Amino acid sequence: MQTDFDLFQAILDFVQNLDPEVYDAAFSYAAAMVLLVGLIALSRWQKIGITEKLIIGTARGTIQIILMALILLEIFALENLVLIFGLLIFMALFAAHTSRSNLDDIPGVFRAGAPAILVGGLTVMVISVLLGVVKPVGEYIIPMGGMVIGNAMGINSLVMERMWSNAQKQRSLMETALALGATPLQATNMTIRESIRSGLLPNLNRYASLGIVSIPGLMSGMIIGGTPVLAAALYQVIIFVMIFLACIVSGLIASRIFLQEMFNERAQITVPPPEA
Amino acid sequence: MSSGPILEMKGVSMSYGQRTLFKDFTLDLHRNEIIGISGESGSGKSTLLRIAVDLVTPTEGEIVFQGKDVKDWNPQELRKCIILVPQEASMFPGTVRDNLLWGLKIHDQDASDEELEAIMEEVNLSGEYLDRVAENLSGGEKQRIAIARALLLEPCGLLLDEPTSALDEKSTLAVEKTVKGLLESRDIGVLVVTHNREQAERFTDRVIEVTTGEEVYYNAD
Numbered sequence: 398m399q400t401d402f403d404l405f406q407a408i409l410d411f412v413q414n415l416d417p418e419v420y421d422a423a424f425s426y427a428a429a430m431v432l433l434v435g436l437i438a439l440s441r442w443q444k445i446g447i448t449e450k451l452i453i454g455t456a457r458g459t460i461q462i463i464l465m466a467l468i469l470l471e472i473f474a475l476e477n478l479v480l481i482f483g484l485l486i487f488m489a490l491f492a493a494h495t496s497r498s499n500l501d502d503i504p505g506v507f508r509a510g511a512p513a514i515l516v517g518g519l520t521v522m523v524i525s526v527l528l529g530v531v532k533p534v535g536e537y538i539i540p541m542g543g544m545v546i547g548n549a550m551g552i553n554s555l556v557m558e559r560m561w562s563n564a565q566k567q568r569s570l571m572e573t574a575l576a577l578g579a580t581p582l583q584a585t586n587m588t589i590r591e592s593i594r595s596g597l598l599p600n601l602n603r604y605a606s607l608g609i610v611s612i613p614g615l616m617s618g619m620i621i622g623g624t625p626v627l628a629a630a631l632y633q634v635i636i637f638v639m640i641f642l643a644c645i646v647s648g649l650i651a652s653r654i655f656l657q658e659m660f661n662e663r664a665q666i667t668v669p670p671p672e673a
Numbered sequence: 674m675s676s677g678p679i680l681e682m683k684g685v686s687m688s689y690g691q692r693t694l695f696k697d698f699t700l701d702l703h704r705n706e707i708i709g710i711s712g713e714s715g716s717g718k719s720t721l722l723r724i725a726v727d728l729v730t731p732t733e734g735e736i737v738f739q740g741k742d743v744k745d746w747n748p749q750e751l752r753k754c755i756i757l758v759p760q761e762a763s764m765f766p767g768t769v770r771d772n773l774l775w776g777l778k779i780h781d782q783d784a785s786d787e788e789l790e791a792i793m794e795e796v797n798l799s800g801e802y803l804d805r806v807a808e809n810l811s812g813g814e815k816q817r818i819a820i821a822r823a824l825l826l827e828p829c830g831l832l833l834d835e836p837t838s839a840l841d842e843k844s845t846l847a848v849e850k851t852v853k854g855l856l857e858s859r860d861i862g863v864l865v866v867t868h869n870r871e872q873a874e875r876f877t878d879r880v881i882e883v884t885t886g887e888e889v890y891y892n893a894d
């Protein structure tokens with residue numbers, strides 16, 4: 398009983414000591430649930446089929462980001478590179494896990510995604526730190542690494558989803574390629590390139606309209622955090638270059654590994670036909 | 674070159690799960706021979722052709738290509754020597770020229786426009802087609818381009834999966850003429866899947882039923 402009371406008291410103290418702005422934000426959050434309801438209604442009505450992911454994603458995302466917020470200041474202050482990169486590795490693995498659960502009817506997504514995101518995301522971060530592009534403190538590495546990893550995750554999901562669904566929907570074309578003596582890579586290369594390209598497209602749009610249509614999060618965040626506006630602007634360009642590089646590297650790696658889920662060593666298609 | 678068969682299928686059986694498509698299927702394909710494969714829709718004709726080029730492994734049986742078990746072939750080399758043309762005559766994006774060169778490129782080969790025009794002539798299409806977008810052509814034209822695309826690799830066996838099923842009578846006859854012409858000029862062996870008995874008798878040497886493995890037609894001349 399005693400411990401329960403203490404916990405309760407601790408929570409009460411915590412809530413009472415919160416910044417008034419947090420109450421405002423909590424109110425905004427509650428109000429935004431109206432948007433979410435609208436979003437769910439729209440997704441159901443148009444049968445987009447993401448209702449469940451939206452609901453679970455909102456709940457899980459809220460918890461994850463609040464937990465993150467509670468330790469964010471400590472993480473940003475980190476200067477121990479081993480710890481920082483350990484955290485990035487955790488983020489990359491979590492990203493791979495996320496794409497697996499979002500593509501739950503496709504096998505091998507984690508097996509291909511984890512090494513791809515790790516190698517694609519982390520090498521870009523390591524090189525950037527070594528080149529002095531990114532300052533070696535948590536405040537820079539973690540949010541930039543998060544963006545790099547997040548975008549690599551997006552590309553990987555897209556590449557694997559397209560490869561798999563093309564093996565079903567355009568099976569005849571793939572079979573035609575194999576029947577002419579193409580290797581699995583040759584038979585899927587067009588799909589891989591197209592999906593990397595279309596995965597980069599949203600970011601290429603943002604890149605092209607940088608400063609005019611898009612005022613991206615990293616820059617805004619840095620300015621709010623006290624970075625001079627011009628410095629934040631340059632960092633914004635840097636992060637885009639890092640994202641593109643990480644996306645392409647990890648998309649290429651994921652596709653190569655994922656081929657092993659789609660073909661066997663005799664270069665036979667192992668993806669089941671659509672109905673089966 | 675020995676005069677033995679280029680392709681031997683020995684006691685081949687195939688099942689998907691509980692369902693048996695065919696059992697103990699046996700066939701020898703020689704050069705300068707055209708064999709028809711008949712059977713109802715869903716009986717396993719396409720599967721049989723895939724098995725022949727090792728795109729599918731049968732549940733039982735042995736496939737020997739030019740005296741060597743297909744499992745001992747490098748799959749890419751095997752499929753360059755005996756080419757399956759799937760039923761849909763799928764075209765890669767781009768022009769007819771792009772399509773013809775596609776197969777060559779993956780084997781690090783190339784061809785001049787003269788060579789492409791010669792191959793087009795062989796499938797009874799004019800060289801003017803080379804710059805047309807392949808996807809926009811008619812079914813009969815696509816079929817012949819798919820055949821030309823395969824021929825550029827100079828295979829000794831060609832497996833055609835219902836090459837005329839989607840075609841009108843005029844295109845059907847054009848494709849048949851093309852294939853017959855190949856036998857004489859190129860000394861290759863052809864397996865052709867058809868569910869049209871009349872057609873089979875018109876242009877094959879013999880016809881084998883896929884499910885029973887029986888010879889259902891034999892052309893004496």
Ligand SMILES: Nc1ncnc2c1ncn2[C@@H]1O[C@H](COP(=O)(O)OP(=O)(O)O)[C@@H](O)[C@H]1O
Pocket residue numbers: 669670673689694712713714715716717718719720721
């Ligand atoms: N990869 C596969 N997995 C499971 N069943 C298949 C597969 N490919 C073909 N089948 C089944 O095998 C049967 C024969 O198919 P197919 O060889 O295409 O027949 P046909 O060409 O004679 O119409 C069909 O019932 C088809 O659904």
Ligand SMILES: [Mg+2]
Pocket residue numbers: 718719720760834
């Ligand atoms: Mg078929």
